[in-house]
Amino acid sequence: MQNYGRLFELVPGKLELFKKLQLLTEQFKNYCLLSRNFEAANTVFGQIEEIYSGILKKEPGHILVSAHLLFLYETSADLYTKLGKIEKAEESYLQALDFLSKKQRASPGNTTYVRQQGKVYRMLGRAFYEAGDSGKAAQYAGKALEILRELAGKNPEDLHYQYEISDDFTGLGKLFEDIGDIERAKECHMQEINIYRNIHERDPEDEVSEANIAATLDRIGHLYAGKGETETAKQYYEQGLEAYEKLSESYPEDIDHEVGIANTLGYIGKQYSDPEPETALKYYKKALGILEDVVQTFPDVPVYKEDLIQTLGYLESLASGQKQYENAILYRERITELSRQLASENPENFDYKKELAISFKHMGLLYEKAEKHELAKQQYSKSADVFRQVLQDENEKDLMKGLLALDLQKQATILIHEKNYGLAKEYLALLRDYYEALYEKDPEKPENWKAVCEIRTLCGILHKSMGNYDAAIQIYKSVFSILHKHPVSDPDNPDYQSIIGVLYTQLGIAYHLADEYDKSKEAFEKSIPINTRLLDEETENFLHMGDMAVALAEYSKLLTSMGMKKEAEEYAAKADEIKEKIMKKFRFDEYTVEDGDKKAL
Structure with a gap:
């Protein structure tokens, strides 16, 4: 950044420098996301801001620099949100709003800056929603809606502008839907429909606006379906179906309208799946017939195969719900074959490979339900x-592989909790190979040894959950050997303290279950002071609160087993106090707080 600062002083208007700095900003964001490096992000993004601000002081009207500074605020805010630094994210978004307000005051007739403010308010709302604060999310989303209401009636003759505003309403409607504010979500979608109707009135040949009306009616149907209001949902779906049928009559050469009909038939069928499964089946079969013809006619169009997979998924779910597992397996076999085709025909598409692996997983789950456990194991393998091939593929981007590994880690944690040990074991084996290979290649890289520590700990939790206590204990001990190899083993280092605190807690649990009470007590007596110190330093940190709650609760169980009832009650009371605080502050239920295995990761 220091070098870029000097370069901009030497050649301030060179376009290539701006492009390279923007690319570098995006790459650095991805690095910080994977390495969870907030401090580096804060420092470097601050340096980039200084570069742009310095240029704007000399040239306040520099449009390109203004755009890049706004991009920086939004990029940094998005990263801070994903790193769990919501206050810092809010600060960056507010900087963007302040910057846009100044621009708007300098150009009062320019709606571009007003629209961008609406976009930033929407992103702020999304950030707080993802941080678990729906109240503040709704507050910022409401401000975005106020802006869009004003913009909706402007420039009705500018159809390009109208389409842009409709896109803004689409994004905001999705946010309101996620928050649970169905009425304001519906308002956004109705605004979209009004805009599309205005476009169609001014340009009757505009096929896109008609198609968007049909799609938006379906989205409103989704709102009510999500609330369980099936009758209202069906009304909107039927309106959407009617719109698609008219489009198909007017534009018979456009196969997408036939696909729209099929998808909407599927949506209607879902509303009948519980009360009238036979009616649901009729809708699904009708949709299936349309999509099979479309895929046969256009075998090289991936999205049509995706739509067919969705409808087959409805049929699988219906059959499984009625315990017709053989039928469900037949539908899943077709899904898997289509997924295999998509992955094979589109080798550059990361998502298709992932979906193929997930399809094998679902096939295994169906075989479990059908009590065909050996076949289930084969599907899990x-x-x-498939996941292993992706993680070992040198042509895949490291970022995508890293994110996939994190997702699999999360899935493995859930699978352990659900007692699906077979699949959890498969996923953990490939993850351990992946992380151990990275560690062997570069053992000094912090994210590598941390990942190995985490995955070994999770492997220990799996063995503990399966009753293999000795194996779990040995795995936990192997994590200590890694930690002690690195400078991070400084007792004052928070990363070290956090990892080792979890380790001692899990070791204490395993020793307790193995009836080695003295060793268990020794482990807890190391874990609790570490967690106490971390919590004292950051009293509102959810992770530290959770670690402490689990350690105290598990220690209480040990003391009960040792006949130390009074002491056990004291520690249980301390654990309950922290759990209550977590539930009030973070709105988690007791099941989440008490789950030591999920918390350990």
Whole structure:
């Protein structure tokens, strides 16, 4: 950044420098996301801001620099949100709003800056929603809606502008839907429909506006379906179906309208799946017939295969719900074959490979329900093999592989909790190979040894959950050997303290279950002071609160087993106090707080 600062002083208007700095900003964001490096992000983004601000002081009207500074604020805010630094994210978004307000005051007739303010308010709302603060999310989303209401009636003759505003309403409607504010979500979608109707009145040949009306009616149907208001949902779906049928009559050469009909038939069928499964089946079969014809006619169009997979998924779910597992398996076999085709025909598409692995997983779950456990194991192995190929593929981007590994880690944690040990074991084996290989390649890289520590700890939790206490204990001990190899083993280092605190807690649990009470007590007596120190330093940190709650609760169980009832009650009371605080502050239920295995990761 220091070098870029000097370069901008030497050649301030060179376009290539701006492009390279923007690319570098995006790459650095991805690095910080994977390495969870907030401090580096804060420092470097601050340096980039200084570069742009310095240029704007000399040239306040520099449009390109203004755009890049706004991009920087939004990029940094998005990263801070994903790193859990919501206050810092809010600060960056507010900087963007302040910057846009100044621009708007300098150009009062320019709606571009007003629209961008609406976009930033929407992103702020999304950030707080993802941080678990729906109240503040709704507050910022409301401000975005106020802006869009004003903009909706402007420039009705500018159809390009109208389409842009409709896109803004689409994004905001999705946010309101996620928050649970169905009425304001519906308002956004109705605004979209009004805009599309205005466009169609001014340009009757505009096929896109008609198609968007049909799609938006479906989205409103989704709102009510999500609330369980099936009758209202069906009304909107039927309106959407009617719109698609008219489009198909007017534009018979456009196969997308036939696909729209099929998808909407599927949506209607879902509303009948519980009360009238036979009616649902009729809708699904009708949709299936349309999509099979479309895929046969256009075998090289991936999206049509995706739509067919969705409808087959409805049929699988209906059959499984009625315990017709053989039928469900037949539908899943077709889904898997289509997924295999998509992955094979589009080798550059990361998502298709992932979906193929997930399809094998679902096939395994169906075989479990059908009590065909050996076949289930085979499918789980196939799922793990696909994921393993992706993680070992040198042509895949490291970022995508890293994010996939994190997702699999999360899935493995859930699978352990659900007692699906077979699939959890498959996923953890490939993850351990992946992380151990990275560690062997560069053992000094912090994210590598941290990942190995985490995955070994999770492997220990799996063995503990399966009753293999000795194996779990040995795995936990192997994590200590890694930690002690690195400078991070400084007792004052928070990263070290956090990892080792979890380790001692899990070791204490395993020793307790193995009836080695003295060793268990020794482990807890190391874990609790570490967690106490971390919590004292950051009293509102959810992770530290959770670690402490689990350690105290598990220690209480040990003391009960040792006949130390009074002491056990004291520690249980301390654990309950922290749990209550977590539930009030973060709105988690007691099940989440008490789950030591999920918390450990």
